[in-house]
Amino acid sequence: MARKVILLSDKKFSRVTVAVFLVMAAITAGFNYWIDPLWHYGHANAYNSVQKVTNEREQKIAMLHYGRHDYDTLLIGSSRSTYIHPSAFEDWDVFNFSVANMSIREVHSIMLYSQSQLPGLKRYLMGADFFKSSEKEAGAPRSLANYEKKIAQPFYRTKNLLSLDSLDISIQNFLNSATDTIDEERMYNRKGEAFAKKLTKQEVDESTSLKIERFEEEFYGSNYTYYKDYPMILEKIKEAAQPGELTVYTTPISTALFASLVSTGLYEDYERWIRDLVSVYGGVWNFMYPNTITNDITNYQDGHHFYPEIGTLIAKRIQHPDTAEVPADFGVFVTADNVDEHLQHVHELMWEAMIGTDGGMKEAE
């Protein structure tokens, strides 16, 4: 017997189609709103407490644009600085605008944009990275302009609610939040604080070795030429911070990666970089040299990116130079008065650290 085919009238077909479509769209938008994977709304709940990174520039600029406007301190840096939690600073209300692969050429535009959004801004913290001072990394102009345009598009937030891409991230955030799982290199909470997946010693050794290999292929050795206009860019940043207070620090890479920098012949460039930072800013917090923290590879995910606990130590050292909560040899405020002495000391530490390593032997020869 032939099966009877159910047919809908045109009216029913039209109504059901439109109604179901709208319901599905509304559920998608509602779920995306609840999880807020692109950080447009700011609400927190148990199921959006762990957030994936899609594009930090877009996410943070949106957070700044649509969120609170009463921060008094701006922290700017590259991926390393993302792991410094705003809550690590006492009394300062910090917005951390650190983003992946940030170029020194971007800092100025980030400062200007932040100033347009945060009327009470009176303090800036900037994380400087040595490998970002090369011609290759600092030479090309970069700015936030495209992101500014993007978030200014009409209905920008609503459009992102009605998106399967957003839904995909929402579902991942939901699952990570429900199980309180950090399973990526960087995931955020709703306060803009970044966390990293905890690796075993063996995994850290492997990722560090890969990172060093990549740095030697892409950033160090013959790939590096100190960018001649770097000090000029630093000056521009200094001017943009006026009349606010600007504190600059160097990001602490592991001693293993530092040794690679030295063994590929860049120690003089490192010294020049420190001297330029001191010369432009009068003083810089240097954390990038062999010390208790950088010597311990388990403080890192890959020898380059430290865990948030180390970010907290940086914050404490900057805010309270004499604090006993931070290892005494972690962080030195370098000025014109002590720069020679400090660099001499770093030089000695470096040789001590490198004795026995392949890089050290090569350099020594």
Add this chain to the structure above:
Amino acid sequence: MADFGNRYRTKACLWYTSTQHPPTNKFAGYLMIFNSFEFIFLFLPIVWAGFFLIGKAAPPFAKTWLLLASLFFYAYWNPAYLPLIVGSMIVNYIIGVFLGRNKWLPTRKLILTVGILFNVALLGYFKYRDFFAENMNLLFGTDIELIQVLLPLAISFYTFQQIAYLVDSYRLETNEYNFLNYGLFVSFFPQLIAGPIVHHGDMMPQFSDRKTYRVNYENIAKGLVIFAVGLFKKVAIADTFAAYANSGYGSVDTLTMISGWVTSLSYTLQLYFDFSGYSDMAIGLALFFNIRLPINFNSPYKALDIQDFWRRWHITLSGFLTKYIYIPLGGSRKGVPRTYVNIFIIFLISGFWHGAGWTFVIWGILHGLASVIARIWKRSGGRLPKLWAWAVTFLFVHFAFVIFRAPDMTVAMQVFKAMFGFEGLHLTGVFSVFNVSLGTLAFYLAIGLGIALFAKNSVQIMETEKRTPLLTVFVIMLLYYSAMQLQRVSEFLYFNF
């Protein structure tokens, strides 16, 4: 396809100019394409609801509402060009009415000529002036300044449609003189920016019909089906192939035989799914308002000869060129050689209409030659087995699209060289060009070709598929998937540096 020939080349979609020109204010400057949030979730529901609510009480006001909405749709892209289309509509309407009402006036032909020249001048100035100036400068060493003016959206479409109105008014074939109907015939938003090219005789009576202003669920159901299919073709299929075609054309120096074919096939599929998808959406949207637009595509890649192809591809353009150029030139009434010349002329014009560039002209010439050769072959009794006939036709169309897409002949020749193996046959390197494995590309291309060659086309689905629960689910899923793809979230690649 006229106004966006150049855009197809670079961005492979017709609204490319919207990204080239920064908006003048927050809510203007972007083309409100059918596959956009603004259109689907705001403009369309508001205009639709307003149309039938007003239409219930007073159809003329609903007509006015629709005309204003269409002009808003146009102005959303660039308000500065609104006076141009409105001015063009007014001038053509006045001339058309004058010609239609003054049957015995001796100066009618002169007035018609003035009207046609007005339209041609408008199109010539905005679309072709710089092309001629560049070539004059190149040939004669002159220094004619380029105006580099932004091409007004849809100018090729509304110019052609209005020339047809003038000609028919002169021939006393127009009998309706209502500016609202005329304005809607020209500017009705579903067909305004990318066709189908509509005829006043088909459109204006529909706007006069009182039934148009009452909700008709049969039309809505049909409209939903074809709109959903068109939206999916555009968003899910065409845009996927667009990425591959753009990657290939963006790195022609590195193309080899495999990547050359992937590039060209991607573009051939992108163009079909993009343009036919947009036409499907236009037909569906018009049906929501009880307006029937002519079909524009009928599975063109199933064609078995080049004449068959042009009966299936951009059907309304072929119809226009036949009625208003080929037949006035004499058509096939003046002997075989003259017929061939006439055919060649319409394809030359067609090529030039698609874009102001030599590659378009060459593309038109190739299609003209192919059409003439096909006729000679048929007249001489030549026949090919069906599979061969299809293969020859498809390959010709495909090769011609390589030229159509290329920014210049140098790039086109680079793609051809790669396709014909002059750059080697390398299986490796495909990933670096397309960012996708060869297996994935082959899979997608097979699916795309399979749909184009074996599946029912959108009009057939709309007309023949019964309103079963399965069709309902199918349409809902197409709509949902496509609408939720309108906003893509781009991830940042260099993550931890």
